[in-house]
Amino acid sequence: NDGSVTASPEDAYDSEYLCPVSIDGQTLALDFDTGSADLWVFSTSLPSSEQKGHTLFDPSKSTNWKALSGYKWNITYGDGSGASGTVGTDVVTVGGTSVSGQAVEIATKVSSAFVSDTANDGLLGLAFSSINTVTPKAQHTFFDTAKSSLSSPVFTADLKHRQLPGTYDFGTIDSSKYTGTITYIDVDTANGFWEFTGSGYAVGSGSFVSSSIDAIADTGTTLIYVPDAVVTAYYKQVSGASYDSSQGGYTFPCSATLPNLTLGIGSYHAVVPGQYINYSPASGSKCFGGVQSDSGIGFSIYGDVFLKSQFVIFDGSSTPRLGFAAK
């Protein structure tokens, strides 16, 4: 029951990657999110003003839909966005991986950021089911539901830079997708995330600075959020860079040459190419940086700007771990 699905960038800046997911034959474009554990969809139960532009899941058209009466969900994300609604189960298919009895969370309310993100029809959470928000009983993620039917209990992310489709694979590690060896690191599941301790950083050709960085691998977050020491060291090497409070982060002249950022994963040095760190135009001739401060979050977030430079294995075996390889 292994599967592979295309992850397509939502816009020119790789702000999100969307994957086709079929729910009882109704196909929606979902944001696969290793930083949350709810599978929720835009639905016909939303107010019509919130439905506009989205593909809607209509449970009344599904032959396999089973409502879970009295079950509810309500999720809030780090950027302040959120959604809530009701729950049922259905057949969910991602590439070649099909599962029945998967909890599908129907949105009856979504925040404005989701309404205006019309390419996004919902999220497919791939964090640990311990942080699923359904009450009175938390539900399993798609990966947890599928796990026992996969060749091995893993999924991989091979996201690409700028307008190229990548893939999420379930059940197999495709050795044609990476070079060299895979470095594995232990995961702490206490907070429900793919959380690990990074071993340090280097800016451009500078020397590697050893430091423990508590981070999560989050495919649902666009940028890299790291401690101020890293951010300061990075932008010191970018002429014209400065913190712009009106933009809410560091910006620099779009013409700037950006140094690579190396992030340590155990003894492996993962290199993020400098050009990946020019996220998008900000205002005038300034561009917004793909490396920003994690202050106020509580941990660092290695989001898409980092993940798309690597081949990443999310190993859901009894001792969960993350694997990283160059590509």
Ligand SMILES: CC[C@H](C)[C@H](NC(=O)[C@H](C)NC(=O)[C@@H](CCSC)NC[C@@H](N)Cc1ccccc1)C(=O)O
């Ligand atoms: C701290 C953030 C909130 C409050 C916290 N929620 C979380 O940690 C949720 C599950 N995860 C998230 O908010 C973050 C990970 C922690 S960041 C603080 N990832 C998922 C997010 N990027 C998904 C998303 C995708 C597209 C658009 C918007 C949002 C909570 O419920 O306690």
